[in-house]
Amino acid sequence: MTAAPGQPARSVLACGEVRTCLLPSLQALDRRAAAQLLRLRADVDVRISERPTMYVLSPEVLTGVDCRLPTSNGSKVRAVGTVAARAALTEGRLLQSTAYFSLPAAGPDIRRPWGQYLVRPGLVEPFGKLPQQAAAEGALRGAGRGELDLGMIAEGLLAQLRRHALLDRRVPFKSSPTKLRWVARREPEGERASLVSFVVAEGGLRTMELRLPEHIPAASAAGICEDLALHDWLLTTVQHMLDNSRLGTADGPSVVEALQPVVVHLLHLWMPRAHVDPALGHLWDVLEQKPGFSRQWENLSRRIRDRLALQAVATPNQELSAR
Amino acid sequence: MLIFAASDKGGTGRSVTSANLAYHRALAGDDVCYLDFDFGSPTAAAVFDVVDARQDTEDRGLHAYLIGEVSEPARIDVWSETEHQVLRFPPPGCGRLVLMPGDVSGGEFATGEENLRRCVDLLMTLYYEFDLVVIDLSAGRSYAVDMVLEATAQPEMSEVTARWLVFHRWTRQHVGAAASLVFGKRGILAGGVDRGHDEEELRNSIRFVRAAVPDPESPLWSQVSPTQSAWMRKTDGDLKQLASNHGIGYSQVLGSVPLEPVLQWREQLITDEDVLDSQIANEATWQALNQLAGRLTDDKYWEQA
Numbered sequence: 001m002t003a004a005p006g007q008p009a010r011s012v013l014a015c016g017e018v019r020t021c022l023l024p025s026l027q028a029l030d031r032r033a034a035a036q037l038l039r040l041r042a043d044v045d046v047r048i049s050e051r052p053t054m055y056v057l058s059p060e061v062l063t064g065v066d067c068r069l070p071t072s073n074g075s076k077v078r079a080v081g082t083v084a085a086r087a088a089l090t091e092g093r094l095l096q097s098t099a100y101f102s103l104p105a106a107g108p109d110i111r112r113p114w115g116q117y118l119v120r121p122g123l124v125e126p127f128g129k130l131p132q133q134a135a136a137e138g139a140l141r142g143a144g145r146g147e148l149d150l151g152m153i154a155e156g157l158l159a160q161l162r163r164h165a166l167l168d169r170r171v172p173f174k175s176s177p178t179k180l181r182w183v184a185r186r187e188p189e190g191e192r193a194s195l196v197s198f199v200v201a202e203g204g205l206r207t208m209e210l211r212l213p214e215h216i217p218a219a220s221a222a223g224i225c226e227d228l229a230l231h232d233w234l235l236t237t238v239q240h241m242l243d244n245s246r247l248g249t250a251d252g253p254s255v256v257e258a259l260q261p262v263v264v265h266l267l268h269l270w271m272p273r274a275h276v277d278p279a280l281g282h283l284w285d286v287l288e289q290k291p292g293f294s295r296q297w298e299n300l301s302r303r304i305r306d307r308l309a310l311q312a313v314a315t316p317n318q319e320l321s322a323r
Numbered sequence: 324m325l326i327f328a329a330s331d332k333g334g335t336g337r338s339v340t341s342a343n344l345a346y347h348r349a350l351a352g353d354d355v356c357y358l359d360f361d362f363g364s365p366t367a368a369a370v371f372d373v374v375d376a377r378q379d380t381e382d383r384g385l386h387a388y389l390i391g392e393v394s395e396p397a398r399i400d401v402w403s404e405t406e407h408q409v410l411r412f413p414p415p416g417c418g419r420l421v422l423m424p425g426d427v428s429g430g431e432f433a434t435g436e437e438n439l440r441r442c443v444d445l446l447m448t449l450y451y452e453f454d455l456v457v458i459d460l461s462a463g464r465s466y467a468v469d470m471v472l473e474a475t476a477q478p479e480m481s482e483v484t485a486r487w488l489v490f491h492r493w494t495r496q497h498v499g500a501a502a503s504l505v506f507g508k509r510g511i512l513a514g515g516v517d518r519g520h521d522e523e524e525l526r527n528s529i530r531f532v533r534a535a536v537p538d539p540e541s542p543l544w545s546q547v548s549p550t551q552s553a554w555m556r557k558t559d560g561d562l563k564q565l566a567s568n569h570g571i572g573y574s575q576v577l578g579s580v581p582l583e584p585v586l587q588w589r590e591q592l593i594t595d596e597d598v599l600d601s602q603i604a605n606e607a608t609w610q611a612l613n614q615l616a617g618r619l620t621d622d623k624y625w626e627q628a
Contacts, residue, residue, distance in 0.1 A: 024451055145392065152394035159444045163479060170482050171451050174354060203398060244352050244416060 011123065013132055014184040014218040015139035016100030017150040018226050019158050020233040021177035025167045028092035028265070031056070037166050038087055040157075053268075055275045058087040060219075062121050063099070063153050064114070069126065070147040072137035079103070079148065081117050081124030084219075085157050088226055091269055095161060096230060098222045099153035103130055122218060124148070136183045140207045151179060173261035175237045176204050180229040184210040184221045195283045198228070206232060210283070220277035227276050228284075231293055234269060238262055238300050255311050259304055267304070270297050325446060325483060326457045326619055327471055329511065330490040331500035333364075333462045336534040337490040339590045340580055340612070342370040345457045346592045347616035349401075349420040350413070353454035356421045360460050360467040362386055365425030367459060368399075370591055376404035377424050386426035388445065389438050389470075396423050396445070409594040418454065442474045450483050455619070464509055472511065476519040486625065487511065487529040488577065493536040493562060502569035505529055527627055531571045532615065533579035535587065541607070543582075577624055578615040583608040 023029065029037060034056040035046045044059035062082040069077045085099040100122065107125030117125070126135075143149035158177075162169075187193075193216060196209035208228065212221055241247065247258045272294065273281045287293050328341035342357060349355045359367040365384070368377035380397035388396035401420040402413045413420075449456045460467040475485050489511075491501035505511050515525045537544070539555040547555070566572050580586070585593055585604040593612065597604040618624045 022451065024447075149394055155394055159448075162447065163444075168482070169447065169479055174452060174454055176354075176452050177448075202403070203400065244418065 010104060010186075010214065011102035011218070012105045012130065012186050013103045013136055014100060014186075014212065014221055015103070015136070015150065016098055016182050016218075016222050016225060017154050018096055018098045018180040018182070018222075018229040019151075019154045019177055020094065020096045020180070020226075020229045021158065021162075022171055022173075022175045022237075022265075023089065023093055023095045023167065024162055024169045024171050026170045026172055027168075029089065029166070030092060033166055034089045034092050037161060037164055038089060040087070049275060052274050053271045054091050056089045056092075057275075060084045060086045060121065061157070062118075064117070065124060065148055066111070068147050069103075069124075069135050070138035070141060070143045071131060071134040072141060073131070073134040075131050075134055077131065077135065078127045079107070079124045080111055080127075082121055083124065083148075083150065083153055084122035085153050086222070087157055087161055090230060093265055094230055094233065094269065095158065096226050097154045097157040097161070098226055099150040099157070100218055100222050101150075102218045103135065105130055105132070132185070136185065136209075139183050140181050140209070142181065150181070154179075172265055173241075176240070178204040178206060178229065178233050178236060180206040180208060180225060180232070182208040182210065182221070182225045184212040184218070187211050187213050189214045193280050193283060195286045198287060200232070204236070216277065216279055220280055224276050224280040224283055227273065228287070231270065231272055231297075234266060235293065235296055235300070238266060238297075238304075242300065242303060252311075255307055259308060262304055263308070267301055270294070270301075324455055324620060325450060325475075325485040326455065327460055327485065327487045328457060328490065329460045329468060329487060329504065330462050331504035332491075332497065335462075335490040335492050335497065336580070336586055337462070338366050338459050339370055339586055340490060340532065340534055340615075341457050341459050341488065342367060343586075343592055343612045344616045344619065345420065345455070347613055348455050348619070349418045351616070352416060352418050354418040354421075354452070355455045355457065356419075356423065356449050356453040358385060358423045358449075358456065358458045359425040360385065360458050360471070361462075362425055362467055363461050363465075365427065366590070367422055368424050371399075371401045371420075371422050372405045372407035372410065372591065373399050373401060373422060373424075375406065380424055382426055382428065384424045384426040386428075389441055391437060391441065398423055407592070407594075409596045410592065421453075439470065439473055439477075442470055443477050443480060446471075446474060446483070447479065464504065464511070464514065468511065469514060472515050472520070473518050476515070485528060486619070488532050488619075489529060490532045490534050493533050493579070495562065495565060498562060498566050498569060498571065501531060502566075502571050506570055523627075527625065529575075530577035530624070531575050532577055535582045536579045537582045538607075541581070577618050578611060580611045580615070581605065581607050 035048060038046045038056050038058035040061050041059045047057040049055050062084055064082055066080045069079050071077060083099050083101045087097045089095055101124045102122060103124055106129045107127060109127055191213045193213060194211045199207045210221060272284050328337050330337040345355045345357045359365045368374050376399045383393050383397040385396045387393045399422040401422055405411055489501050489505055491497040503510060512525060516522050539559055583605055593604045593608060598606055598609045
């Protein structure tokens, strides 16, 4: 089944990778600065929404690729096309970049002129038939040498943004970036999108599998993945700060000092589904039930507020007894 | 904060001492990353006892990253990957300890715009992520030294605190060599100024670490003959004078690490178990390393001399 030239190919699989990190800037960016930062193209506007949180989304940029796809069973599949990449900034504080593409079930056995790939942004065509299972598993495992590396494209965009002259390149606190790899298998139209798995792996890596009806664009899938990646980053980062020994045994002003960045920069960022395609919002329900993202966040933020409250109670007492 | 570990000669204990400093800081709760920029002979994997994990990351190390063959250098989480019995069970509340290994096959390579770009990106990314980043550089005025001097001179790294530790042994040759590595015609200072560093600022960010220093007062030498003892004191005094003449006297020294068989022969991290339980390592060594680790970020020791 080879799509005739000119006819848009139906995709059977979409793959992507999201990188999430703290914006290297002491101050959160305001709307104008954020729009300037994410202005990746002169011909397409940056999208800005200010309710319920400020969220700025860059236009997509394309990267032409002609290389092997990562596969789990070692089968060599050459693929040609374009990978779409975009960046998002939430509340002027958290920066994300996503690289993603869709794959049709099969493609022509010869390479076509570039113009034909360019009119299908974000579509990568395999030579011959696509081994769907192996390609999906390969995308989650990540690229080896010489294979299509979404991480490299996402990281490249992130590095470019972090070098922007608008930023003072100083961070209010140290934090680890995370990466989330996702694949979405296409379902017949009419089915409901579903979340198959969400796995937290070592070294800041998360993987996620989706089922996605045909009428929902891959960009929407990228959107929900960015939303989940952002909230997962918040949980990971705040949990790591609370686990640290300097906080565990600390007392006095050092507690306030250690927790201050969380309160100033992070606590207000929790807003699941705020900028997600309504057709995919229900995917959150799965994670809310188990493991319970929001439950954990509430618990963490309560712990922080209680620690600070205790500190506030203790301080005047100490001052009085010192007199 | 970035800490560059340099030395003029091999065998100064640069790698093993800087790895121990990283370990002490991680125990104290800092997130620490250790980069093996010793491109000629990467040894860090052995020091942290992660040789097996290291094999899995073969050819995806820092060398492969800097020449653009991989998009990110491999990371090894020391606590979870080490084969060392004690390191496997870090105390609760300690920070992360991550090793970025070099490549066995990677030698020195020519410097280029692209390599430099990647080096700056890497150092900045790690600076945003870790409390302390220790970069172990090849001995001498190597390519690695030139590259990081060039990288830290870039305007985007102007806000980053970078400090240099120059390791040398406590001998006449080593004292002279360490001084010339920093102050010599082709030294770090001159090389840094050529690349746009402010001389005063760079000078103030360099401190010396005396390694494998025999202490004449130590009980180790209590049995030696009076003549030997007098000679040791005299030589020690002469060396202090020599160091001071070379401009690497007391005020320029961040600390010294005593002569320690465990460091010399095993070239591994010294754990509290080595000191307290099996008692193969000296308490004084542990203390010295701990003190040195604390001084890395203590501004008092980095003020203008």
